[in-house]
Amino acid sequence: MPSRIPSIQDALSPSIVYSVVYVAYFAMGVVGDLERAALFRVSGFPLLLVSGGLAAYLVGVPIGRRIVRSLSPTAFTHKIPWRWISIGFIVLGVIGTVVLAASGQIGATDENVRVSISPVIGTLIAMLWFGGLLLSAFHLQTWDHKRRNFVAVTVLLVVLAALAGYRTPLIVILLIATLLWHYLVRPISGRVLTIAALTIALVLGGISVVRLATTASIEAVTTTSNPFGDSDQEDGEWDEEALREAVALYPLWLLEASATPVAGRLALGRIVAYVDENGPLGGELHLAIVRSVAPGVQQSSRSIVTSIVNTFEPHQTRAGLSTTPSIIGQFYLEAGTAGVLLGMMILGMALGSWYEFAVRRDGRAPTQIFGYAFALSVATIGIHSGILDPVIFALGTVAVALTVAPESTDIEPA
16 A cells, blocks of 8 residues: 655644644633633733643653654564454454443443543553554555444444544544544545544534533533632622632533533643642652653652642542643653753654654655554543643554564555
């Protein structure tokens, strides 16, 4: 099958797609605020910090691409039987899904399951969609009806991942599928890319409606009660009752549609305030990622973020749930402004290297395309969630190996 290397204006390159989502996310957090920043006592928006992070990222991307161009094409020659590994991932994932369904733990319809699903089961489900999409990447070259079969596999994986009730795997699956189609089937036009984006938005909207209907305290959003925590603080300049009534005037669907970027904006504002008062954590957040897989009860990185965000009143996160810091909040919490600039530059270098290695070089293999698709998808969703999940780091290690040690390079050079 001939390789189709997109033009230099490739819409799914890391410089373009990540930047567009990044700007849209933080802009929506401000535009879609709807009085909630005032309600949760978050003042201002760290525009210079967010802009500096994007600038550092855009500086890092071409540096990463230059590094890969300087490497010999034969620098990595080891071959790994990825087809068999992907099948092993699928088998383990099916076992996890069967156990989840057999136990009645359907997170899509039960909030208690969503917040208490076993980490082992969550890992197995991640292995299912990871292995399923990886195996599909190989067969995109050999399926007689590759388009129809690939869409069918993607839909099946989305349905199975939805059992856990989490939106993040669904977004990652759809993003990876879009990237695989773009690079292994045919480049996606702007019109089709817009349709794909709307499809992803509709899927997420449907998941939000289900979550809305199965969250016991969501009705409180339209009342003056506080589903996020109780505040015993009195302040003549801050009228919680009046602010809750002001928020309740907006349509519930509009509040829900803008909830994710607004939650990220609120969390970032509180993280900035915390670091300015108490100083950065100096590595504790990322060490918690490693410690969370150690035996015994360990404090996860998400719980650290939640406790910090909830040091302010009223509480942003309800009991039993965790807070996502956004990628800027993650780096700022660790090392302040320097952490944001350095972290975003390293992220840009990583994605730029992946893109150059997997897409722009001749002799691309499906595993390399998949490795880049996974990395860009995780980084993009990480704009909101941060990159704190140990499972993602483990799969990311596999993605690195997929890129530098492909099973085959049977795509003809352009």
